[in-house]
Amino acid sequence: MSRLSRRSLLLGAGAGALAVGGGALLGFRFTGTDSTGTLLRSRIDLPPPFQRPLTQPPVLAPVESTGGSDIYEITQREATAEFFEGVQTPIWGYEGIFPGPTIVSPRGRTTVVRHRNELPVPAVVHLHGGRVAPEHDGYPTDLILPADGSLDDHHGTGHGGHAGDVSQGVRGYEYPIDQRAATLWYHDHRMDFTAPAVWRGLAGLHLVTDEEERALPLPDGDRDLALVIMDRAFDEDGALRYPSRDPELLETPGVTAPYEAGVLGDVILVNGTPWPYQEVDAVRYRLRLLNGCNARRLRLRLDPAPDGVAEPLVQIASDGGLLERPRPHPHIDLASAERQEVVVDFSGYRPGQTVRLVNDFGSGTTADVLEFRVVREARDESEVPERLSEIERLDPADAVRERDMVFQSNAVDGQHGWTINGDPFSVDRVHAAPALGDIEIWNLYTDFHHPIHLHLVHFQVLKRGSKEPGRFDGGWKDTLDLGPAEQARIITRFDGYRGKYVFHCHNLEHEDMMMMGNFEVR
Ligand code: C2O
Ligand code: CU
Numbered sequence: 001m002s003r004l005s006r007r008s009l010l011l012g013a014g015a016g017a018l019a020v021g022g023g024a025l026l027g028f029r030f031t032g033t034d035s036t037g038t039l040l041r042s043r044i045d046l047p048p049p050f051q052r053p054l055t056q057p058p059v060l061a062p063v064e065s066t067g068g069s070d071i072y073e074i075t076q077r078e079a080t081a082e083f084f085e086g087v088q089t090p091i092w093g094y095e096g097i098f099p100g101p102t103i104v105s106p107r108g109r110t111t112v113v114r115h116r117n118e119l120p121v122p123a124v125v126h127l128h129g130g131r132v133a134p135e136h137d138g139y140p141t142d143l144i145l146p147a148d149g150s151l152d153d154h155h156g157t158g159h160g161g162h163a164g165d166v167s168q169g170v171r172g173y174e175y176p177i178d179q180r181a182a183t184l185w186y187h188d189h190r191m192d193f194t195a196p197a198v199w200r201g202l203a204g205l206h207l208v209t210d211e212e213e214r215a216l217p218l219p220d221g222d223r224d225l226a227l228v229i230m231d232r233a234f235d236e237d238g239a240l241r242y243p244s245r246d247p248e249l250l251e252t253p254g255v256t257a258p259y260e261a262g263v264l265g266d267v268i269l270v271n272g273t274p275w276p277y278q279e280v281d282a283v284r285y286r287l288r289l290l291n292g293c294n295a296r297r298l299r300l301r302l303d304p305a306p307d308g309v310a311e312p313l314v315q316i317a318s319d320g321g322l323l324e325r326p327r328p329h330p331h332i333d334l335a336s337a338e339r340q341e342v343v344v345d346f347s348g349y350r351p352g353q354t355v356r357l358v359n360d361f362g363s364g365t366t367a368d369v370l371e372f373r374v375v376r377e378a379r380d381e382s383e384v385p386e387r388l389s390e391i392e393r394l395d396p397a398d399a400v401r402e403r404d405m406v407f408q409s410n411a412v413d414g415q416h417g418w419t420i421n422g423d424p425f426s427v428d429r430v431h432a433a434p435a436l437g438d439i440e441i442w443n444l445y446t447d448f449h450h451p452i453h454l455h456l457v458h459f460q461v462l463k464r465g466s467k468e469p470g471r472f473d474g475g476w477k478d479t480l481d482l483g484p485a486e487q488a489r490i491i492t493r494f495d496g497y498r499g500k501y502v503f504h505c506h507n508l509e510h511e512d513m514m515m516m517g518n519f520e521v522r
């Protein structure tokens with residue numbers, strides 16, 4: 001019974017076929033108004049929730065550390081994972097695990113990650129939220145070919161067609177880590193095939209730490225928990241289901257109808273475990289939330305809230321690190337690729353009590369996320385200070401230009417696709433060419449839900465439509481959760497590096513189906 005949320009009882013199964021706006025004209029269906037996408041159901045019998053403990057991805061140790069840098073090695077390979085008791089599911093994993101190992105980088109030291117590709121397809125690695133030189137950013141055509149040489153003569157990169165800076169088997173990515181402490185993540189970014197590759201497991205956390213953050217009395221150690229939330233769907237035999245047009249992920253990109261608007265799974269994994277539980281002391285915890293879903297939006301809430309506390313999720317950080325001041329919320333909304341960090345004080349609960357992290361944008365199996373079990377009282381020296389950090393406010397008066405970027409559904413080559421200002425992605429099309437250091441204002445317009453992500457830079461939200469920024473728009477962002485027919489005004493400074501970077505919708509199906517553009521810092 002716990003699997004039936006109030007929402008599904010109220011709305012019934014019919015809500016799954018609700019069409020929004022022009023979606024009906026284009027022939028795809030939506031699972032309600034909270035996410036743009038179509039539900040792909042599992043065929044395996046799903047276990048009851050909250051049976052297995054949450055685990056934290058292992059922290060990767062460097063293979064070598066020199067004066068100023070730490071060198072890591074990651075092998076990308078086919079492996080299996082046991083998502084369900086006794087069932088082996090084939091995955092693609094960094095170091096063969098789902099999600100990949102966590103890298104922790106202190107600010108001021110360079111991190112080098114040498115990726116070896118033992119997959120049967122080309123790979124590209126992007127550090128999402130990282131400020132890195134263009135040749136290390138994981139441009140979609142900068143492929144690492146399989147180490148076994150099996151694709152050396154294969155020039156197809158789907159309908160992108162262009163090969164970029166291609167490496168044979170191994171590539172070292174250099175990250176200067178000259179940026180604020182933040183919860184970043186790394187994931188595959190290959191032209192046309194990012195969505196299925198991430199779905200199979202090519203994603204992991206990369207945490208940046210710094211002095212400023214370490215000096216704060218925030219919960220840490222065992223009381224600093226990462227929660228990578230991913231929806232997935234499984235076949236009878238436990239294999240991951242995904243509606244790729246080319247199951248080999250080599251030739252024809254994209255997904256079959258009716259999934260072009262986004263693939264939504266019915267199993268919620270947290271750090272690779274379906275609906276886990278986590279024992280906690282009755283003290284404060286820091287939760288690093290990452291929406292690692294391809295298309296699903298999440299609205300996370302504690303059920304029940306502690307007595308008398310209406311806003312128990314105290315946000316301390318966003319995509320780009322600490323906020324200036326903590327901000328309490330009744331729930332946290334999170335679109336694909338967004339991160340929000342919160343502190344939860346479990347002293348508002350009695351030992352023995354269970355508290356669920358639920359997803360109010362889900363229904364049925366996707367309404368459950370995780371169960372906290374409050375086990376005992378304990379000492380708590382942590383605090384959430386009134387002042388967390390300082391954030392330079394970018395002034396619209398300093399902007400040297402404004403640009404409009406329209407993210408919308410369109411026909412591309414006679415098929416359904418997604419475009420920016422009417423154009424599908426092309427490596428040769430540059431949507432913006434700011435000079436190094438320029439501050440620009442971008443006006444983003446949408447037709448459906450589009451989480452918009454810029455590489456290289458973090459930005460600030462100036463307005464949503466005619467209104468002030470939303471409650472989750474604070475601090476430095478790299479991905480913005482936009483709803484249907486929404487408009488947002490953002491400001492950023494294009495600094496750090498010259499060169500060509502992408503910006504795109506982080507609904508990964510939209511990204512693969514061309515909703516991506518280039519900006520080139522000159
Ligand atoms: Cu998280 Cu261009 O990506
Ligand atoms: Cu990115």
Ligand code: CU
Pocket residue numbers: 407418449450451505506507510511515
């Ligand atoms: Cu989109």
